[in-house]
Amino acid sequence: MVVARAPNLGGIESPDEKFAPAHYAKLIKSCAISRDLLEARRIHSLVIHSAHRNNRFLKNLLIEMYGKCHSIEDARIVLDQIHEPNCYTWNIALAAFAENGHLEKARKIFEGIPQPNSVAWNSIITAYAKHENLQEARRIFEKMPDPNVVTWTAMITAYAQQRHLGEARDLFDRMPVKDVVAWTSMLTAYAENGDLEQSTNLFETMPHKDIVAWNAMLAAYYRLGNLDQTKELFDTMPRKDSASWNLMILAYAEVGNIAEAQKLLELSPCRDVTAFTILITAFSQHKKVEEAFKLFREMPRRDIVAWNAMLAGYAHNGHLEEAKLMFDHMPQRDSISWTTLVAAYAWNGHLGDARAMFEKMPNQDYVTVPTLIVAYAQHGHIIQAKNLFSRTSQGEVMSWNAMLTSYILGGELQSGLDLLFDMAVEGLGPDEITFLCILSGCGHLGLLEECRKHFKRMRCEYNLAPGIEHFVCLVDILGRCGQLAKAEELIKTMPFVPNRVSWSTFLNACKIQKSSNHSAVEVVKTSPDKKDAAPFVMLSNLVTP
Template sequence: MSQRFSPQVDAFARALKSCALARDLSKGKKLHSQILASPHSYDRYLGNLLVDMYGKCGCLENARSTFDAIVDPNVYSWNLILGAYIQCGGFADVAGCFDSMPKRDVVSWNAILAAYTANGHLQDAIRVFEGMPQRDVVSWNSLLNLYGQNGDAVLAKSMYDSMPERDIISMNAMGQAYAQAGHYNSAKDAFDRMPHHSVVSWNAMIKVYTMAGDTTMALQAFNDMKQRDVLSWTALLSAYALAGHLEESRSLFEKMPQRDLVSWNAIAQAHALGGQVERATRIFSDMPDRDAISWTAIIQAYGRTGSPDRSKHYFDSMPRKDILSWVALLQAYSQAGVLDTASRLFELMPVKDGAAHNAMLQAYANTGNLEDTRRIFHAMPQRDIVAWNLVIQAYSQSGSAPGAQMVHEKMPAWDVVSWTCTMATHAQYGRFQDAKGMFEEMPERNIVSWTAMIHAYVQAGNVHQARAMFDDLQGKDSISWNTMIQSCAANGQWESVLELSHLMVLDGHRPNELTFVGILTGCSHVGMLEESRSHFLAMQDAYGLAPIVDHYCCMVDILGRAKQLKEAEELIDTMPCIPYPVVWTILLGACRIHGDVVRAARAADMAVAMDASQEESAPYILMSSVYAEAGRKAMSLARSREKEAS
């Protein structure tokens, strides 16, 4: 009987596998010490299991030193250390390990392919795939998945048709590729053509409906399942969460027969996305276990509310940080406009992958900072399609439609986002014919493309054509509904606003904050005070939506037009957050129209106090108009009295 199959080796092996599964690094280290003190310290089988355990526990240094101590590492040993680098290291380390392997098998090639695929490195993944001496269905599925993630349904379908063999994973991946590209009907057709539907297939279909924003069909798919697992419940939970249906999310979570870490993460993210950050924090505190996704979600939640310092508090408390948590913190500061801190974080990151570079690109692109956007872009070791799209966005934000077009033409490949972003830039800056031409040239379109073209018609003043295109649009999402509602509102089409709001609910889409911005804007344009009050209360009582600054701006404007200046000022005073200067400036404008000098002076002072950069600017200019108008009225009144006296 060899050492490998001795009772002691078997006991060590079972204990190491258990540690790897539980990610129990402390116990794993103790086992390692016991093995070193035993007659089996040079056993390759145990050495391989130790490398695997350290890799899964995220301890790359120990994994590497253990691997180096293996006397005669075999290809399995090399695959395990490669896996450890993929789990813990940067791409340079992963590639270096792969290149130094004396012998590789299909598992080695699939591992490096999966590493590039998981991080969206399309060109590297293609290079590896084409260089593989042999491929199996896992290899084909990896690249098929990557095409799907990039929303390239055309290339995904071409690869799918070329596959020498397919399995249920291939079929699911093709369905996901259609969904990612916005071709939800094709995704459903792919599902219907499957010879049999596994739990995985049904779960994937629920995710398709989730991406389409169709919670009704997601629920129907869930109810049609003959068998469910915890992922099925979690997929439906995510559908409700992303649609903003918090009550349904909570109810489903309570009904779940079992919950795993993914379920807990989903319910926490549901509250975070719904703006209930404190509730999300309580759920985070109650979680029986947490992983990097849990920590990253709470970092992102505070980032979305403009509280980057709270994000940093949780980041600093993380037991083990990964690249995603670094990127989440960077985004928290960039979204809050604290670009200096975001830039410092970027420089401090231990590993900078494509996601990190793209996050920094996004920060600069959002502000139209072309110089820094180009600097980061040209410094990137590899550029994916997301990076190219962000440069287009930077040109768009800086007001350069020709620049966006130039970048579009230089791109090595395009996706639907590239086309849509460039098209929207042309429309935004009054180049409607260029926008229409790009829309007609697009090789494929998704719901975002159609919505952007509808908005282009609105910007060109052709609301009638926009509505016709909208009515023909299949698979409308909440963004397309809100785009049309706000377009009609801005053009004073109050009856269309009400009609569309009603149809939106009937189509299964819950009104959100933007919907009510459109409704209140419509009320403002036609001076419907009582209706605006009713909708302002309904959004809170019926839909559980907390008013945002835009809602208060609409209400102050409506009250101001109706000469209800005292009520408008009282509404500003009840705002849960510090009023933006624009709210006071709207009140100031209403005071000018109605000649309320005292309240106007107060509004001007508050507008300037809220934003020191406004001094000698809009509020004071408006205030001078108030005084001038009041002076003219006083002079006119005096003259009238003189005439009466004479």
């Protein structure tokens, strides 16, 4: 970037030699937060025309600012102009390139550092880990002279996020010193992958438990639907923060116990926007829109998430006039606001109004387009769905998934499968949602072998790891086809702890097949929460004449 002069600084004070570096540092840091590239270049011009143009401290901040503004080219220019970079210079530049996904350039910077410190090592390792290149991250990690607890924890988290729990635990056990963050990271890894037993064992052996560890354990019970144990743990917590209260409110709201959720809101010392929004959503989902709006009016402060929740409450319950009125009175709108209203019109068959709102959107984003495509298909307008798909940007996998879903809704499974080839031609690869659509379509049509074939293609051809939802689709079709023994075996051997959807899918299959044999009893035993009465009620209904 060549700056000859700065005739118009857009409201920024003119360069004045009396300003100390701290003045410019404040401007640069503020711009790094706002991430406004145009403003960043104006501030850079100010610095160049000041007496501090060669100040290394300011140049370090400029590199960081350009990194936050996603302009690596400008960051590189500033870096090249520093005559004697210090360790802070190298670390800031390395982080700027790494965080923007320029791993090879970040690697060159790292290799050019005379004596990289722990910050530099951590930056390059974390960069590779975040971009799912665990092999390279591990290779660099093993070369690090003295990995600190931050490095160890970053590697553990990276392995856990890729579901490599064995490697994550191996690193955890090898750690020479473990702090509470490392313990919590390993605990969370087990919890997020459904291993409640290991989470509990780790939690009980932790030498020191902070609020983050308690909340991680609370979330573990909540994720597996263990409401009684979640509440029991909540009651024993030595200290609770807003995350603790909100999670407990959410746990009750999700099972439909709104009265208990509301009682917790009243007891909570942390009655924040999130807590109110959870209850507004719960009331709306149970068609209690008036109660939701009453709570909305009582809120001491509302953010755009709360407005969107109330808008969705009206929209999902078919109150289109109230939804439009809410939309018109919103102090600000985002893509979710627009999408919610477009979807409301579409779901209720007002396709003309939906299309009109869609055309008015300031940005027709990757969520709204698929919503309208599927809405057309749901109302039997497959031609309009195809036309919208063809007209709008097809660079997003979500649009392709929506069109695939539309074909399936229209009974045109083969046309949907043909989209996989078309995606490859366009240079796009299917994702997990793509295959979930395909497996669901095969399941509803009873195409067992076709379902099995695409389940295998996920991993073998596209290197996509099936999630529990994909396994449930396979359980569903096996049950529909009367192969209950194989469905039972799949539930017991899949790499996930069976959840409520797993056993309810199987029990529903038993009901369809008029079977109440030993298999149903055995699968109910896999329920993660033995105190949860729902599976036993279903089983009772199954065996009762």
